[in-house]
Amino acid sequence: MDLKDLYRDVILDHNKSPRLFGKLDPADSSADGHNPLCGDRLHVTVRLDGDRVSDLRFEGKGCAISVASASLMCEAVKGKSRAEITHLFNEVHEVLTRHDAPVPEDLGKLAALSGVREFPVRVKCASLCWHTLNAALERSHEPVKTE
Amino acid sequence: MNANPAYSSYDAERVWRDFPILSRQVNGKPLVFLDSAASSQRPASVIAAVDEYEKKHHANVHRGVHQLSQEATNMFEHARERVREFVNAASTREVIFTRGTTESINLVAQSYARPRLQRGDEILLTGLEHHANIVPWQLVAEQTGAVVKVVPINHRGEVDVADFSRLINERTRIVAFAHVSNALGTVLPVREITQLAHARGAVVLVDGAQAVPHQRVDLQALGCDFYAFSAHKMYGPTGIGALIGRESLLGSMPPWQGGGDMILTVSFEKTTFNVLPFKFEAGTPNISGAVGMAAAIDYIDSLGMHAIHEHEQRLLKIATRKLEAVPGLTIIGTAPDKAAVISFTLDGIHPHDLGTILDTEGVAVRTGHHCAMPVMDFFGVPATARASFACYSRESDIDALVAALGKAREVFS
Numbered sequence: 001m002d003l004k005d006l007y008r009d010v011i012l013d014h015n016k017s018p019r020l021f022g023k024l025d026p027a028d029s030s031a032d033g034h035n036p037l038c039g040d041r042l043h044v045t046v047r048l049d050g051d052r053v054s055d056l057r058f059e060g061k062g063c064a065i066s067v068a069s070a071s072l073m074c075e076a077v078k079g080k081s082r083a084e085i086t087h088l089f090n091e092v093h094e095v096l097t098r099h100d101a102p103v104p105e106d107l108g109k110l111a112a113l114s115g116v117r118e119f120p121v122r123v124k125c126a127s128l129c130w131h132t133l134n135a136a137l138e139r140s141h142e143p144v145k146t147e
Numbered sequence: 148m149n150a151n152p153a154y155s156s157y158d159a160e161r162v163w164r165d166f167p168i169l170s171r172q173v174n175g176k177p178l179v180f181l182d183s184a185a186s187s188q189r190p191a192s193v194i195a196a197v198d199e200y201e202k203k204h205h206a207n208v209h210r211g212v213h214q215l216s217q218e219a220t221n222m223f224e225h226a227r228e229r230v231r232e233f234v235n236a237a238s239t240r241e242v243i244f245t246r247g248t249t250e251s252i253n254l255v256a257q258s259y260a261r262p263r264l265q266r267g268d269e270i271l272l273t274g275l276e277h278h279a280n281i282v283p284w285q286l287v288a289e290q291t292g293a294v295v296k297v298v299p300i301n302h303r304g305e306v307d308v309a310d311f312s313r314l315i316n317e318r319t320r321i322v323a324f325a326h327v328s329n330a331l332g333t334v335l336p337v338r339e340i341t342q343l344a345h346a347r348g349a350v351v352l353v354d355g356a357q358a359v360p361h362q363r364v365d366l367q368a369l370g371c372d373f374y375a376f377s378a379h380k381m382y383g384p385t386g387i388g389a390l391i392g393r394e395s396l397l398g399s400m401p402p403w404q405g406g407g408d409m410i411l412t413v414s415f416e417k418t419t420f421n422v423l424p425f426k427f428e429a430g431t432p433n434i435s436g437a438v439g440m441a442a443a444i445d446y447i448d449s450l451g452m453h454a455i456h457e458h459e460q461r462l463l464k465i466a467t468r469k470l471e472a473v474p475g476l477t478i479i480g481t482a483p484d485k486a487a488v489i490s491f492t493l494d495g496i497h498p499h500d501l502g503t504i505l506d507t508e509g510v511a512v513r514t515g516h517h518c519a520m521p522v523m524d525f526f527g528v529p530a531t532a533r534a535s536f537a538c539y540s541r542e543s544d545i546d547a548l549v550a551a552l553g554k555a556r557e558v559f560s
Contacts, residue, residue: 003507003558004558006503007558012558012559037515038498038514038515038529039516039520039523039529040529041529061529062499063497063498063499063500064497064500064559065499119503121503122499122503
């Protein structure tokens with residue numbers, strides 16, 4: 001296990017200066033995510049243009065992995081359709097959880113999260129934002145849990 | 148350096164060698180185990196005692212006339228006597244084996260409190276409780292219409308006895324609090340609080356899970372009505388613990404689970420319940436666990452609780468000084484009277500990241516809310532890292548922790 005593989009420069013950078021951090025008001029939908037294991041809390045707000053997420057923000061407190069993952073996710077999904085987001089989520093999920101999964105080329109900066117799979121207890125940190133975004137897109141206002 | 152004869156003979160390296168697991172490696176580094184407040188490790192003598200029981204003596208207890216059953220029963224009841232001696236309970240009738248602290252507290256909530264509480268009655272807790280001493284009371288409050296009240300903590304993580312005095316009133320039926328806070332290490336003045344509660348007719352339950360491994364507990368001197376603890380935090384096995392209860396109260400309480408061992412006679416019309424303590428021990432108990440718990444008490448006695456306490460307090464002082472010198476580190480919980488537990492945060496690094504980085508250095512600390520979310524809320528942090536010490540902790544463990552914190556700083560620089 002190499003720490004540098006988990007805390008890559010992209011992750012540290014997005015943790016220090018998270019992109020699309022904040023809250024959209026008004027927003028078309030929002031959701032709360034909570035990881036009870038480490039106390040991470042995220043709030044995601046989205047604006048929709050038909051089938052597309054035209055804009056989104058996240059706010060909250062969390063570990064470097066969860067903050068960087070949320071920041072990278074927001075950048076990656078902005079402007080994308082629901083189908084494209086689902087596709088990305090599936091790819092990210094595969095990369096986070098399957099030890100031998102190849103890292104798809106279209107993941108872009110999200111590929112920086114692939115080091116997380118060497119640290120199984122941290123997978124939930126990286127996936128919390130995606131579950132929260134999903135909940136917002138499903139218009140669910142129930143808090144999401146990774147447990 | 149230390150004039151105390153018990154302490155000067157304390158050999159931490161030798162104690163460390165009594166615990167086989169401590170010599171293993173983690174992530175290619177020697178293990179530095181600083182998470183004993185979550186669960187301590189077991190000495191070879193405890194492992195051997197359980198092994199010996201399983202290999203030579205096991206049968207069901209209180210049931211057979213055959214040799215093995217008698218041996219198992221003798222060992223189980225001997226363990227009860229050892230637990231009684233360990234906390235100076237008045238009688239083995241007051242010593243109930245449970246699965247641990249959590250089950251002990253639930254037993255009191257459901258068997259003592261639930262039949263007695265009326266709407267508007269008050270249960271008084273403190274702001275530093277573990278979830279195990281909050282949730283059972285919330286459940287019984289919902290069932291009965293009773294109200295949960297909370298004695299606040301201050302910025303050092305202490306509770307003020309004057310606040311107990313203010314909040315205990317004629318509606319207070321139960322006062323429940325930790326002897327030692329698992330998240331902060333704060334030691335509470337059990338005797339004083341108990342006297343205040345008794346003066347107003349309230350019954351006192353103390354969560355002793357974090358106290359019994361670190362200091363001598365004398366229940367007859369403390370005077371509380373119920374005392375709960377677990378073996379696995381005091382060098383014994385998991386899945387076994389005890390509830391010590393005042394005999395007059397236990398005697399008036401209905402059984403909380405039904406089954407074998409807790410009955411005298413059963414017909415389909417009526418069951419006669421067994422005497423104390425068996426009334427509260429339905430089903431085949433954790434016999435090997437009890438044997439291991441007794442062996443853990445023997446082990447503690449062999450070192451001397453006073454010597455363990457002195458050793459840990461010395462480590463606490465050293466660790467506090469060395470951690471305070473780490474730039475950006477804040478210790479959460481600074482009560483003058485503390486067990487050897489240090490919760491802390493490090494600026495700019497989330498405790499969860501810290502936990503992962505320390506782990507790659509072989510250093511095991513707990514990170515998270517420590518099952519004490521109200522404590523985290525009070526200090527305005529989502530989580531902390533917590534280093535906790537035990538009889539086998541060494542000064543070199545503190546140095547390894549400090550070095551690993553330096554490594555974390557490097558990663559996040």
